[in-house]
Amino acid sequence: MSQKVYIAGVGIISAIGNNVGENLASLKDTKAGMQNMERLQSVHKDKLPVAEVSLSNEDLCSELKLPNHISRSALLSTVAAKEAISNSGINIHKWRTGFISATSVGGMDKTEDFFTEFMADHPNGDLKNVVNHECGAVTEITADHLGIRDFVTTVSTACSSSANSIFLAARLIRQGFLDVVVAGGTDSLTKFTLNGFNTLMILDSQYCQPFDENRRGLNLGEGAGYLVLVSEKVAEGMNQKPEIALSGWCNANDAHHQTASSPDGTGNFLAMKGALKKAGLKPADIDYINLHGTGTNNNDIAEGTAIKNLFEGNYPPVSSTKSFTGHTLGASGAIEAVYSVLAIREGLIFPNLRFETQMKEIPFAPVTELQHKTLKNVMSNSFGFGGNCSSLIFSKVIG
């Protein structure tokens, strides 16, 4: 039997909090993070709400002692990854440690600053602002800051990116390549993503309503989330052995369209089914699904239909925490993985905010109020553009 991969620590920064404690408090108090744009400069400023992290670049740089030309994506990443490591209590330098980080935006935020200056007057473009454009550069900044050298890589598969980085970590541990992996993802808000999603006409000008019959689209958010995944051997040596493991994962693709999911959620279905198989679980064993639940017409019908088909008769409680954080793109899989771990640890099912009307195509509705319940197995869905669909399952480990 393959060895288990344990979750030894979590770290997070999002619009609803700068650390795990603040995020958990906001989830319990149903405090959402969307509001009018404050930091992001855009012509859509008063029209499209977003979920921004409250700390400015200056705040983040001074906290981390990093220079101020560093991409916000790298700053958010470093804050959350540091918290995850410190939360785990593991001395990462004692083990073969990897850092796997996902992002869809990379250093685009700084490139946009460069572009404006460069277009106005070419010699004015500050090249310091473009050297970290590439997604991997952002990962390297954080890895260097953390002192992780044994294995460093970047995953960029749109909105399933950081779910994929988490299970790549698990695979590397199970195959014996690494002992400890800090895995997750980061994305900062940029004009590029805002305008791109706006072109696709899937942004909500109000606060989003995932899984609602009258949903209008998504709100973009920003943030970062990381898990510290460890091998059985590392787990055994900890003061307190972790109680939660990543038990199942799967990635599938429905090869339907550049951006949209197939309406019947083929990829979503395959990802969830594959994750259950990997975990050796039946649909009835899942106690809660943290939905991808973006609030777009297309995602929610595809995801809802896939759940309807897979969980027929055993619909577990479901909710989309994007109703708190907005859609954090490359970070969302990891942020929601952190919430899934917290759900098991705290025995909580988080509410799906602003839900009003059940979707007519599916026979279940999301949870609308905080529920206290012992959870053993939690599924976390992340479905990306291009039909790139991933599901993770976190399980409480007995004994």
Place this chain on the structure above:
Amino acid sequence: MSPEDQLNITKSVIIRNNSIYVDGNIIYEYFKNDNFLNDSYESLDNNYPKFYKMDVLGKLGMLATHLLLKDSDIENHLPSDVGIVLSNSNSSLDADIRYFDSVKSFPSPALFVYTLPNIVTGEISIRYKLKGENAFFISQQFDADWLHFYISHLFQNNKINACIGGWIESINSDHDVCLFLTERKESKNGINFTAENLNNINSLGDDVSNILP
């Protein structure tokens, strides 16, 4: 590589200079007009409604792949065993410009979704249900050495058993396509998969006088 692992170019398609060639033979000639892509696709007996909403790169990919895979036994391979390795020098610039023009009035979602070079790879994959390794490289010119190296590497590591490879370019209504199918099986034309042969195939139609009798 053992003899049975010998890689061969089993088919090639060129679209350039007002002509479409399959295995070196002209099968379609056209006068430059806006309808060339639709006309030739229809004349080649095709029926894929999604073709009409594609950008030029996508349409060229559809057209060339249709000819490349016609009469092939590509369906005998597992979907995950067929790779796609493409290249060009202008990325999706043609679609980018068209999209950017639309932004001045209303940003077009239909144009926006084509503003990446590897969308054509996705369109080919969806149409022919291919799920193997894929890559899209940007290079100044048709880089036979690199394509040969990369595709050989995929075969040698048993990642694929067949590969659609080559060059697919469109800018300002100029088309330039050179696609080839690489397989482990014998080629009826007996063309080994080498960088030199790729260059030979790609030289076709560069200068029309070369290919006239």
